[in-house]
Amino acid sequence: GAGVSQTPSNKVTEKGKYVELRCDPISGHTALYWYRQSLGQGPEFLIYFQGTGAADDSGLPNDRFFAVRPEGSVSTLKIQRTERGDSAVYLCASSPSTSGTQYFGPGTRLTVL
Amino acid sequence: AQSVTQPDIHITVSEGASLELRCNYSYGATPYLFWYVQSPGQGLQLLLKYFSGDTLVQGIKGFEAEFKRSQSSFNLRKPSVHWSDAAEYFCAVGAGYNQGGKLIFGQGTELSVKP
DSSP: OOOOEEEOSEEEEOTTOOEEEEEEOOTTOOEEEEEEEOTTSOOEEEEEEETTEEEEOTTOOSTTEEEEOTTSSOEEEEESSOOGGGOEEEEEEEESSTTSOOEEOOOEEEEEO | OOEEEOOOSEEEEETTSOEEEOOEEEOSSOOEEEEEEEOTTOOEEEEEEEOSSOSEEEOGGGOEEEEEGGGTEEEEEESSOOGGGOEEEEEEEETTGGGTOOEEEOOOEEEEEEO
16 A cells, blocks of 8 residues: 655755645554654654644754644644754654554655755 | 664675674663664665564564663664665664654664675
8 A cells, every 4th residue: 555655755945934844644544753864863753643633742843843734644844934954854654553663754855055 | 861872873794794783772661662774765664673572573674683671772683684785774762652652763874785
């Protein structure tokens, strides 16, 4: 079956602009996670959804970052007033349950000029 | 605080040689432990996981890992490396995993394979 998909695969923007990154989880997966991977580092947790609600957003670096999952499926990560330090690969993962294996998408590479 | 350490940033092995990638974790309770592999341009793929029970776990692609509580380690091994194993390997611990918690990743070990 289809895995986790993320769009766009690459996004180049200018400092100060607003961006949206989309994640389509595996059908039926109730849990959805966002991570950020900087160059040469392991992924770092940003936020986790169980259904429509954010169960843990402790990894969001500041209030410029926001994520939604309005219907309990697709999620959008929104970044306002982008900064060069936001440049990274943003990974999405989904899981069939809160204790299941997390399946990762290919990521969106964000470059802020 | 929970953390994962992968001491080796880069390892090179010859094709056919054995491989061991090190992972040490810091976690107060019984850990849920994972190894993922990431090939260039690809997403993270789960190799294996440890939740409980037998401390030697088998994974895909001929990999295995052993959980050693006394050493806080979860090292990944493969008896004979193939050129296609060249990739980045990440060890991770699930924080509060049975409640849907996040994964905490190590920095990763890049594996190169010599012909």
